[in-house]
Amino acid sequence: MNTEALIQNIKTPTLTVAYEEHGPATGDPILLLHGFPYSPRGYDDIAPALAARGYRVIVPYLRGYGPTRFNSPDTLRSGQQAALAQDLLDLMDALALPKAALCGYDWGGRAACIVAALWPERVRCLVTGDGYNLQNIPGSTQPQAPETEHRLWYQYYFHTPRGVEGLTKNRRDLCELLWKLWSPTWAKGPERYPLSAPAFDNPDFVEVVIHSYRHRFMYAPGDPALAWMEEALTRQPSISVPTISLCGADDGVGPAEEIDEDIEHFTGFYERRVLAGVGHNIPEEAPEATLKALLDLLQR
Numbered sequence: 001m002n003t004e005a006l007i008q009n010i011k012t013p014t015l016t017v018a019y020e021e022h023g024p025a026t027g028d029p030i031l032l033l034h035g036f037p038y039s040p041r042g043y044d045d046i047a048p049a050l051a052a053r054g055y056r057v058i059v060p061y062l063r064g065y066g067p068t069r070f071n072s073p074d075t076l077r078s079g080q081q082a083a084l085a086q087d088l089l090d091l092m093d094a095l096a097l098p099k100a101a102l103c104g105y106d107w108g109g110r111a112a113c114i115v116a117a118l119w120p121e122r123v124r125c126l127v128t129g130d131g132y133n134l135q136n137i138p139g140s141t142q143p144q145a146p147e148t149e150h151r152l153w154y155q156y157y158f159h160t161p162r163g164v165e166g167l168t169k170n171r172r173d174l175c176e177l178l179w180k181l182w183s184p185t186w187a188k189g190p191e192r193y194p195l196s197a198p199a200f201d202n203p204d205f206v207e208v209v210i211h212s213y214r215h216r217f218m219y220a221p222g223d224p225a226l227a228w229m230e231e232a233l234t235r236q237p238s239i240s241v242p243t244i245s246l247c248g249a250d251d252g253v254g255p256a257e258e259i260d261e262d263i264e265h266f267t268g269f270y271e272r273r274v275l276a277g278v279g280h281n282i283p284e285e286a287p288e289a290t291l292k293a294l295l296d297l298l299q300r
Contacts, residue, residue, distance in 0.1 A: 005047070005059075007067060012090035014075060018067035019060035019091070023051030028124075029097045030294065032059045033088070035106020035129070036209060037175035038281060039065060039199035041192070042105075045287035050294065058095065062107060063087055064208030066199040077204050079107075079212025081135050081233065082226035085114035092122060103294055105129025105246075105282045107212070117237040118229070124241070125297035127290065129282045130254060131245040131262035131272065138234055140217045151253055154178060158213040168206050172197050182252040183279030192284060242269040242300060244293040248278035248285070269300070 005020040020040055030050055032043045040059040047057045061068040062084065063077075070077070088111040092100060101124045104112035110133040116123045117134065143149065154174075157163035167174055175197065179189050214220035222230055243266055247256035256274045263270060273293065275286050283290040 009067070010091070010094045011071065012087070012094045014071060014090065015063055015087060016069050016071060017060050017087070017091050017094070019058050020047070022047045022057040022059070023055050025056060027051075027054045027056035028298070029056045029058065029095075029100040030298075031088070031092070031097075031100050031102050031104075031112075032057060032283070033102065033104030033108025033112055034059075034062060034065075035104070035108050036212070037178055037196075037200060038106065038284070039196035041195045041199075042281060042284040043287075044195075044284070046283055046291050046294075049287075049291055053295075055298075058091075058100075060091055061199060062111075064202050064204045066202060068202065070204060076223050077207035077211060078215070078223045078226075079208040079210075080215040080222045080226065080230070081110050081114060082229040083223060084108075084111035085118070085229065086226060087111065088115050089119065089122070098122065099124055101125050101294065101298060103127040103283070103290065106280065109133045110135070113239060114229075114233065116239045116241045116243070118232060120239075120241050125294075125300075126239065126241050126243040127293045127297065128243060128245050129280075130247050130251070130256075131260070132239070132265040134233055134236060134265075135216050136234075136236060137216055137218060137230070148254075155213045155217070158210050159217065159219055164206065164210055167209060171200050171205065175200055179281070183248075183250070183281050183285060184252050185250045185277055186279050186281070186285050188285075189281075236265065238265050238267045240266075240268040242297050243271075244297060245270070245272045246282050246286070246290060246293055247272065247274045248280055248282055249274050249276050250278060251280045253280050
């Protein structure tokens with residue numbers, strides 16, 4: 001299934017958010033959130049299926065992607081975790097959604113997890129790619145196992161002027177390489193990548209991405225207006241909303257560990273599902289499993 005939806009725009013305090021909408025306006029709302037370096041195309045086989053069941057499905061372009069734009073040239077092009085969460089809250093407010101089901105992975109999963117942790121009354125249920133996605137920034141300076149450090153090479157690359165220039169000049173080639181490395185067993189990656197790549201031509205893409213990977217290691221200051229949220233996140237708050245975590249067994253960034261070390265962060269209904277043969281781009285590689293996880297929570 002691959003039914004296109006028209007791109008709509010809505011203004012929030014910081015952004016004019018571009019989003020795709022599926023299903024009836026009166027349906028129970030679901031927000032589907034992509035990550036880096038991906039786009040709403042990751043949900044092409046999921047959004048229409050949910051809409052066909054009567055749900056109202058919103059699939060936004062995150063800050064720095066596609067047609068989404070900052071409202072002011074003076075706004076910090078932040079990619080920090082609190083900014084992503086605030087964008088999600090602002091979008092829900094602009095769309096007059098007091099509560100919604102959330103599904104996200106990578107950056108989108110981080111935004112969804114933060115909102116679920118700090119504003120549980122706004123979240124009906126949560127499908128998260130790779131579990132508890134809140135960054136522990138104060139602990140980011142501690143070295144990890146060499147295999148883990150090796151998989152994070154691109155983040156260290158972005159800490160340098162060379163990395164900024166490399167992403168600027170080679171953004172499509174670099175992002176395509178990440179797709180290959182992070183989803184090494186996904187046969188459809190080469191044919192699907194060109195559908196998402198245009199979203200990286202956003203004029204703020206490079207600045208937002210670089211800030212994201214520098215801020216999480218405390219190499220760049222955050223938005224002062226979001227300092228309170230970042231402070232709250234240092235306490236690694238728990239998530240109480242009904243949650244299913246989907247983990248790719250072949251994820252080239254962080255393959256699923258045998259023991260679920262995230263379970264302690266979830267205090268409500270929680271289930272972890274490890275998906276064999278699936279990499280980092282979970283909804284696009286495993287749309288059936290992602291759809292099932294959402295429906296299992298929505299129909300509880």
